[in-house]
Amino acid sequence: MTVSRPAAPSPSQKGFLGWIERTGNxxxxxxFLFLWLILGLVAVSVAASLAGWSxxxxxxxxxxTGQPRVIAATxxxxxxNIxxxxxxxxxxxxxxxxxxxVLVVMLGAGVAEKVGLFGTAMRAGVRDAPRALLTPIVVAVxxxxxxxxxxxxxxxxxLAGIIFHAAGRHPIAGIAASFAGVSxxxxxxxxxxxxxxxxxGITEAAVESTFGAFAANIAGNWYFIAAMFFLFLPVIWYVTDRIIEPRLGTWDAARAGTAHADEPADRPLTDAERKGLRHAGLAVLAVCALWAFFALGPGTPLIDEDASPEAQLTPFYQSLVAGFFLLFILxxxxxxxxxxxxxxxxxxxxxxxxxMEDLAYxxxxxxxxxxxxAMFGWSNLGLILAVNGADFLSHSGLPAWALLAAIILVAAALNLLVGSASAKWALLSPVLVPMxxxxxxxPEMATxxxxxxxxxxxIITPLMVYFPLILIFCQRWQKDFGLGSLAATMLPYSMALLAVGVAMTIGWVAFDLPLGPGAGVFTDVPFAPAASAAEATAP
Structure with missing residues (x-):
């Protein structure tokens, strides 16, 4: 796949998002942008080390020493480091x-795409489906x-890009909707x-490090994340259909500079294509049956029966990448x-x-x-920023709803610097959860x-490890789609999800709703004067 340098977008792209797109592109x-960022990171790390940041x-x-280990800028x-x-x-x-x-899955998915399976299956699936329902289906999945x-x-x-294309809609709108749903x-x-x-598991360790034995409730956020699902779905649907897709306009394969054929979604399937879909369906069922056997059959190789209940399915989840490889290739x-x-x-x-040639770039x-x-991690700058942010919140004196809203904003900001969800929580939780x-x-509400x-x-930080891959997916449909284009496309989703998430959290605290089975917003204060505890627990 040949990828050219991003070109300037259409003059019709106006407003704030148009400015972001033009500037980013x-x-x-x-x-080379990552190479320049590395040079800037080196300079900042040297200055931080000389200044003694820790x-x-x-x-x-x-x-x-028996004292907390000091994290110093390196x-x-x-x-x-050299x-x-x-x-x-x-x-x-x-x-x-x-x-x-990426390499494992694309070995199989590349075969399925090149033989035409994806295009035929999606065309068959959307021929009679209302175009307006594609977005919520893609987001929910x-x-x-x-x-x-x-x-x-x-x-x-x-796959979302292929689905939208087969339905006669802009494929990048499908990729954006799916990226917003997944990430x-x-x-x-x-x-x-x-x-x-x-x-x-990280929350449990954070509580035990200060207050002793504590059993984490694996379903402690079940009701909360289910509510997020039902609130986020219409938000992403609205942003896709009313903001992003109108902004992208009508997709034109020739103007986009890609090799994708602009086939109509309603072209009838041939007898060979129908036969191929039947055979492919049988292959999919065979792989699913094989994985069910591995999970439920003798020896249960994909179930760790010696692990704790919440961790028993971990091998099964981890095997799904290999499962998709086998499914697609067969x-x-x-x-x-x-x-x-x-x-x-x-x-x-x-x-x-x-x-593999398509993945060269x-x-x-x-x-x-x-x-x-990797070098950002070696410098310790991300760790220092995370701990200082948590420290600031612990001394802010905010009421519960405002404090939790502030934590959301801090986590959102730190996510632009430290991409791993578990790594950030491992750093923040030892301070935030006991505090x-x-x-x-x-602890469930903090989590x-x-x-x-x-x-x-x-969805808006290049430090998210899959962000470059999403850019490649977009460039397969539109060669001049650059970093600015992707950032401008995803920013409305990010702002809308953040606003809805903050409002939902504030409402959850205000009405003291259960977060999951046996888990609530508030808890008994482990050891604190009664008066201050009563004041602090007021929403």
Missing amino acids: KLPDPV VPHPAEIDPD SLLSAD RRLWVEMPTTFTHFHPLGY GMMGNLAADAAYVVLIP GGFSANLLPGQLDALLF AGWAYGRATGAISNHRDLVKMMAGA YLVLAFAAAHFV LMLLGIS AAYRVGDSATN
Whole structure:
């Protein structure tokens, strides 16, 4: 895939979002942008190190002194970091979190796409479906897809572009809606999943570090995240259909400069295509049956029966990326054999190789992004900013609703600097959770507020590890779609989700609604004078 430097957008793109798009698209190619960011990061790290920036770690004790371990800003020009940069360069790249997921899934998805399975299946699925219902369906599947963790990014989001294209709508609007559902609605779901287990495990440790034994409730945010699902769905639907898609205009394959054929969505299926879909459906059922056998059959290899109840399904969730790879490659093979697109195994191998060729630019971009993210961690600047932000909130004296709203905004801001949800919560929770408990606010409520802020800004920060991949998905449909275009497209979603999330949290506190089974907004103060506790627990 050839990717050109982003060009200036249409003159019809006016207003604030148009300014963001024009300004962003004037930036260098994303690869070089990350290189410039690395140079700026090096300069800041040197200045911070010379200035002696440091904070005590809220959760780690130095065994020699018995005091909290000090986190100090580290110069990226120090001997250790220079050595780490050159010695660990292959590891830094290959251990970049999304790289393995993307390569594995796209090996299979590339085959399914090149034989025409995706296009035919989506065309068959949307021929008689009202176009207006595509958006809520895509968004709902995206939010529920978070149960599959990282697989949702590399499977659902590109499929959404194909779905919208097959329905005669702008494919980038589909990608944006799905990205907003998967990433902007990262914590919104009808069911607790592995994210709940991960975050509440960190919450439990934060409580125990100050107050002793505490059993985290894995379903402690169930009602809250379900409410997020039902509130976020119409918000993303509205933003997509009333703001983003009208702004994008009508998609034109020739003007976009891509190789995608502009097929009508209502073209009748051929007999070969119908046969191919039937064979592909049987292959999908076979893979699903195989995974059910692995989870429920003898030995249950995908269920960790020795783990705690909330962690038993972790191997199953982690296996879904491999499951999607197998599903796509077998379904693609079955469809291709039925339609004649694949005649022998050599054709299959060529299509897998072609899928990797399409990812060539992403690999270059991932190399630069991986080093920026890694070096930001080496500098300790993200940790220092996170701990100082939590410290500021602990001394603010705000009432409960205002304090939780402030925590949401701080989490949203920190998400622009530290992408990992678990990493940020591991740093913030040892300060925020005990501090809020002393104010009479439950650990479950602290976790819920953090989740709102962490989700809203996922979709506008290039530091989110899948952000470069979403840009590639968009550029497959429109070659001049740059960083500014993606930021301008996703900003309305981010602002709307943040506003709705803050309002929802304030309302939850004001009405003291249950967050989940046995979990409420407020809790008994572990040890604090009765008078101050009563004052602090007032919403």
